[in-house]
């Protein structure tokens with residue numbers, strides 16, 4: 270069902286809320302990616318999310334609220350730090366992990382003692398949750414392990430026939446999922462980098478921990494499968510880290526070799542990089558990498574899906590650095606690479 274992303278039609282929202290009230294599944298746009306929503310207080314509806322996605326029951330869901338005033342209904346306590354963060358970042362792409370409240374079913378939290386909560390900054394999402402009158406559990410609206418959907422067509426690609434309703438509000442403005450921040454650790458800890466940057470959090474928190482789940486150039490990823498989750502395109506993806514010129518050189522060499530062995534090669538590059546591959550029969554997707562990498566985040570999943578649609582068998586992707594949303598982009602590409610990370614600084618002689 271098409272819906273205006275800025276001023277959603279109240280009748281359409283009422284219809285969608287009705288589907289949720291009857292235990293159904295509604296895919297809807299948030300500012301980050303499309304979510305697959307169900308009534309968070311209805312165990313059967315929540316189980317329906319896991320079934321539709323093919324998601325293992327051990328992976329907990331994010332509970333979405335229409336505003337911070339209902340936070341106390343879903344958590345056991347609201348620490349003052351949560352109020353501060355809510356005042357700064359909600360509505361917006363920040364998810365807080367807090368002690369689970371007694372009304373939240375264990376199906377939502379995967380049996381765990383904590384619950385992840387956020388207030389999304391999208392008029393359609395907010396109107397839907399408000400009309401429903403209950404918290405809405407929603408993971409990204411993709412099959413488990415696949416790329417998150419930033420357009421309604423992506424949702425249909427993965428979930429057509431498995432959900433009750435899809436609200437098509439166009440492309441999602443942020444493009445990567447929310448930052449998941451744990452407030453149950455001694456120091457607030459980023460469990461998943463996302464739409465709110467580490468720098469923005471540090472301005473408010475002073476101290477924020479980013480543990481080793483984000484792999485940097487210094488890290489060695491032991492093996493495919495060592496990563497908890499893959500945000501995976503179908504083609505095998507290799508991520509290249511290092512200085513721009515050296516990386517482009519290494520990628521050109523690798524692309525030429527892959528082409529020679531009969532592979533169909535796709536490249537994920539920054540705007541302005543493509544000239545380094547002149548004369549090679551490759552498919553290129555270029556994303557904007559200026560500022561805090563907001564443009565790159567917005568275009569990332571669409572670019573990867575486009576490479577998949579082009580039928581490439583190998584994707585070579587550039588790392589775009591860790592500033593701003595770069596950390597979230599690096600996290601998604603590292604997972605998509607499933608350990609297949611090339612650090613040209615140390616791997617290439619003379620670079």
Ligand code: TXA
Pocket residue numbers: 299301302303304305328329330331362364366378381383384385389407408409410445446447448449460461
């Ligand atoms: O932007 C987003 O966060 C999107 C939109 C729809 O809101 N949602 C999303 O949900 O990305 P999902 O399920 O694809 O990712 C949620 C992440 C998972 O990595 C999950 O393991 C983690 O949040 N998570 C959920 N509950 C948690 C908890 N209680 N403790 C730690 N991590 C949790």
Ligand code: MG
Pocket residue numbers: 408409417
């Ligand atoms: Mg997801």
